[in-house]
Amino acid sequence: xxxxxxxxxxxxxxxxxxxxxxxxxxxxxxxxxxxxxxxxxxxxxxxxxxxxxxxxxxxxxxxxxxxxxxxxxxxxxxxxxxxxxxxxxxxxx
Amino acid sequence: xxxxxxxxxxxxxxxxxxxxxxxxxxxxxxxxxxxxxxxxxxxxxxxxxxxxxxxxxxxxxxxxxxxxxxxxxxxxxxxxxxxxxxxxxxxxxxxxxxxxxxxxxxxxxxxxxxxxxxxxxxxxxxxxxxx
Numbered sequence: 001x002x003x004x005x006x007x008x009x010x011x012x013x014x015x016x017x018x019x020x021x022x023x024x025x026x027x028x029x030x031x032x033x034x035x036x037x038x039x040x041x042x043x044x045x046x047x048x049x050x051x052x053x054x055x056x057x058x059x060x061x062x063x064x065x066x067x068x069x070x071x072x073x074x075x076x077x078x079x080x081x082x083x084x085x086x087x088x089x090x091x092x093x
Numbered sequence: 094x095x096x097x098x099x100x101x102x103x104x105x106x107x108x109x110x111x112x113x114x115x116x117x118x119x120x121x122x123x124x125x126x127x128x129x130x131x132x133x134x135x136x137x138x139x140x141x142x143x144x145x146x147x148x149x150x151x152x153x154x155x156x157x158x159x160x161x162x163x164x165x166x167x168x169x170x171x172x173x174x175x176x177x178x179x180x181x182x183x184x185x186x187x188x189x190x191x192x193x194x195x196x197x198x199x200x201x202x203x204x205x206x207x208x209x210x211x212x213x214x215x216x217x218x219x220x221x222x223x224x
């Protein structure tokens with residue numbers, strides 16, 4: 001299903017400077033695979049070496065955090081908006 | 094030079110003190126360097142050493158900032174026992190290169206300090222703050 005993917009500033013260079021890109025897939029994971037095929041290295045910025053969503057990356061489908069849905073297996077419907085949002089995190093040590 | 098102003102400086106310190114000994118965190122939105130709104134946010138870590146701004150709150154804040162035509166000017170958090178300087182963790186996890194990272198230190202609780210930094214690709218550059 002075609003979806004719009006909103007790219008955070010940190011990753012815009014990887015996708016030729018675009019703020020949003022179109023991608024197709026039945027699930028969020030498939031969308032990421034398609035983006036990797038178009039934009040090499042994309043996947044490693046979003047997923048860890050075990051293929052899980054990186055700890056400090058959040059993905060929303062429409063208004064829902066996929067961690068509270070089916071993570072990368074979350075189904076994507078035609079016209080959904082997927083937002084990749086890096087964590088705002090750190091610490092004093 | 095970043096114009097924080099007394100009102101927002103006081104607000105940052107009061108948020109830091111309210112959350113102490115845990116770290117606080119939040120976001121400053123604005124237009125052309127001028128702050129329009131301060132968002133106090135929840136630190137899901139509830140920790141004196143770490144912060145992670147609640148992702149669902151972050152999503153709502155980012156959406157509101159876009160809807161209003163503002164920019165995400167700054168990200169702030171507190172160091173309750175160390176200097177107002179980015180830690181190794183802060184540098185490693187600085188994933189918003191467009192934002193200014195403000196740190197409130199309560200190391201000396203009588204005299205809280207606030208400093209601001211650009212952090213991108215492991216590089217830290219301090220930005221002067223005007224009152």
